[in-house]
Amino acid sequence: MIQLLASTRSKEYPIYLSGGAASDVGSLWSSQGRGGKLVIITDSNVAELWLRKVEASMDDAGITASSIIVEAGEAAKSLERAAELYSKLFALNVRRRDAVCALGGGVVGDLAGFIASTYMRGIGLVQVPTTLLAQVDSSIGGKVGINIDEAKNYVGSFYQPDMVVTDPDLLRTLPDAQLKEGLAEVVKYAMLSGEDFFAAMESSYEKFLGMDMAFVEPVVRRCIEYKLAVVSEDERDLGRRAVLNLGHTVAHGIETAGGYERYSHGQAVSLGLLAAARLSSEILQLDAAYGERLRVLLEALGLPVEMHGVDPALVLRSMASDKKADDDSINMVLLEELGRPVINCDVPPGQMEAVVRGLGED
């Protein structure tokens, strides 16, 4: 069992990483010595696959645990669902010494994490991420939140978990589309980390797609370690943490313009990374060969490298929504080299337009 230590301004906590770790959630929580009861929050898809295993681990460890199953899907991240969960925790007589265990992907982690951060002004939180995206990204770093009708993730907290248990074996049952969600983030980490990680993905990506754990587990670890290093310096996203937005500025524009239907988050990130690479070459003189290598890698992973069915003008408008004037430049993370991100790069609107249009027009 690999144990990584997350060290942020507000809290230190362990991240346990190992194939099969899902069977040990109970004993690992016991070993934290917190006591209290635990309420597992999961969704209808994950419950069928993994809930029994995690519940059994609680039984084995002598932990009093209950489970709440929410409907799978982004709609769960609403204030209405949150209100129901608060009432359920109250009915279960959950108190400050108790904890929530988020068993699921990004939606469950964000929702259950937000509930834990606000119920009685904050109770314990265990993250057991079941998707690649959640394992390498959303389960660590403490960003939790829900949506309002008007916009995603507009209500939330920075709230670190007390423990994360990451079991890459759970990825074996992940639907292909969800695996790709995570792979786009893995490629992002590879670009941020440098040649070594990037080249490993180029040469061995098939091992990842084939769920060869001897490759998958170290890759997941590398992503976690990168994120931990960033978050430990900048928990509240005021500076360096912005590097994690590589590719996400354009990606959010694409997601929004596509009504969150045409492209999934991961697919949009794939296109966003390509746009970031292009702009990095134009503005920071990143070797253009990386853009081509990136395109080949993303394509090999089954991620989109051309944009279709979304109006580039709409993408640009979505990205511009928080600027003050139309001629303001857009603030982005770019790379001066693989492994050397630069935050707060100003991209002139004309240049942005050319690159977004270059992703593909209908």
Place this chain on the structure above:
Amino acid sequence: MIQLLASTRSKEYPIYLSGGAASDVGSLWSSQGRGGKLVIITDSNVAELWLRKVEASMDDAGITASSIIVEAGEAAKSLERAAELYSKLFALNVRRRDAVCALGGGVVGDLAGFIASTYMRGIGLVQVPTTLLAQVDSSIGGKVGINIDEAKNYVGSFYQPDMVVTDPDLLRTLPDAQLKEGLAEVVKYAMLSGEDFFAAMESSYEKFLGMDMAFVEPVVRRCIEYKLAVVSEDERDLGRRAVLNLGHTVAHGIETAGGYERYSHGQAVSLGLLAAARLSSEILQLDAAYGERLRVLLEALGLPVEMHGVDPALVLRSMASDKKADDDSINMVLLEELGRPVINCDVPPGQMEAVVRGLGED
């Protein structure tokens, strides 16, 4: 202008205290150098009295400010109202660099503070408390939150403001009932602080009731300083902060048993302080004379010293709701002397029953 410094683990911030300070909210916020716009959240009662003054101070300071008025009353502290406020902030294009200004009493401070703590994972927060309770207690220390249908303050955060502006002149228009809400807390601080503060209240309480600012302002300051000292040591209420619960264990039982109608919070605290004094004499040998002095002071302030119209059995049951078994003792703050609180005192259920019944039976 008196400037006190709140220093907690998560944040340092100034508390400005002065008669007339409400006219300076804008310039004081400007002096923080944060920039961004400000959204004043207030209630329908306070808006009539003080909103124009605070808005004018924003104008004078060149700050872009908008105002949102919620219906006065505890019902505003709901998830439904919170959802409406999030949408309004979104419509006003409020971003992370912007801030909310809570202009009002405890309800507005709790609600607006919770919104500020969760909108975009936390934006700026200015507290301008307009009631005595809010000035000496709820505006400082960072406890913010809303109610769920089942229970009060069950959803919230620890979220420190960036600035507090306390203007005792605002208390001049406070309805008598609301002044008494706060006076019960002032007496609590006097008991926690010691003979000096307590004796000052005994000899000069009429100056407080008559709003003699030469007495009111230093009293408010003393309460704030006491709370700041406690909160700076124990922001998240894991230890010493519990001293602030003096009188509140029994008070919550009385409030709940009376359906939050028979006795207001302040009235219930008055009775709770008397119960705490009695138990302190029985368990920690506090001189019984203090109980009598306390009774005289509370009565002089117009606060209840006998309980009527609430079933003591119901009070005891409400207090017991988070115990595991009926024969568990109840955990309380007691005093070994004036100014020397002791947390985590175990009160046997029989002794508690005798004291609660001693408050008055119907």
